[in-house]
Amino acid sequence: MKKATQRPSMAGASAAAKIALEAAGHAPLTGAARRADGDFILGGGAFVDLADRKTQRFAFAAIDLPSRGAALVATNFLPHGVAIHPKAPHIVTTFEKIGPGCAEIDLATGEARRFILPTKDRWFYGHGAYSSDGSLLYTTETVNSTGQGMIGVRDAQTLQYLGDFPTFGDNPHDCHLVEDGTVLVITNGGSKVPGQGGQPGVTYVEVSSRKLLHRHDMVGDRFNTGHLCVRGKDGLVVVSAPRSGAMDKDRGAVSMRVGDGPLATIADPLEITSRMIGEALSVEVHEPTGNVAVTHPFGDMVTWWSTATRGFVKVMDRPRPRGVTLSRDGARYILSFGPQAELAQIDASTLEPSEEGAMKGTFLSGSHIFNWTRLTAALSAS
Secondary structure, three states, rough: EEEEEOOOOOHHHHHHHHHHHHHHHOOOOOOOOOOOOOOEEEEEEEOOOOOOOOOEEEEEEEEOOOOEEEEEEOOOOOEEEEEEEEOOEEEEEEEEEOOOOEEEEEEOOOOEEEEEEOOOOOEEEEEEEEEEOEEEEEEEEOOOOOOEEEEEEOOOOOOOOOEEEEEEOOOOEEEEEEOOOEEEEEEEOOOOOOOOOOOOEEEEEEOOOOEEEEEEEOOOOEEEOOEEEEEEEEEEEEEEEEOOOOOOOOOOOEEEOOOOOOEEOOOHHHHOOOOOOOOOEEEEOOOOOOOEEEHHHHEEEEEEEOOOOOOOOEEEOOOOOOOEEEOOOOOOOEEEEEEOOOOEEEEOOOOOOOEEEEOOOOOOOOEEEEEEEHHHHHHHHO
């Protein structure tokens, strides 16, 4: 169990965020931002308060790439995952990775509307999702004393806690609604001690009945299951960190499941997989090519893998790459990396970097980035 820590104070946080944005030289966001044909990138980050040059502040960052506009919404935790309200997409909820932090952000006003607390003796575990009709908010949560995974259910309007259902595993993290919102796919990181508790794996839970439909376990005890992309009814791409309790120098992994096959971890080429030090963090599939991008922060590289062959495609060296998403039109990967929280764009067909669209000092230093315009277009189409 993670030890409780005092939450950072919000006193002066909004003013500090404003000063930090001005110092970075970013244009303020305008009403023209988030236009349908642009790329509006969201994610978490941290920065040092310029007033005393030492206090660490946390914020939810929003970057409009076409205008180079930026906004920071002060929080008292490092935002990790994001859920977009399907009926009111200017409302997004962001979650702390292993902690009590959760906030509802209004992109229209640039403010945190409400902070959400976990139920007693639990912490949020980084991700969540709204029901298809926008009436409910689902959150991955863990019972602190046991590691048991639960999905918390709240009324999306009032945030009243309505109950929960099991993830059918321990220490859950990522979750995605599939099959028109009727099934929740969940990564379960597994117990801290291999052989004593749940095995890492991916579970499919029917939301209406709260029953386990399918389970795909990781093979062996080396890796957890962290983040995933769901492809069709049965396809999965899963990225992993070393199993809880392992050393930081141990490797993460990329695994795939195709058709009726197992969730198989990719082992070759060894000169690449041996560089997967620590976690394989963010994952994004480009469906036209079937290539999947994975970031490896401690390996200082981005890798690409073919979902058709489950083979290696390419490696690109970048310092501390973290988040990866696709542009609104799907033609480019957008990558966050480096000590200056840079954004870079990479052609999705050729996998060659583009000078166009590069941006430094974005404050997007958290684990993931999310393209609001692409995600909301997908919500409108569903």
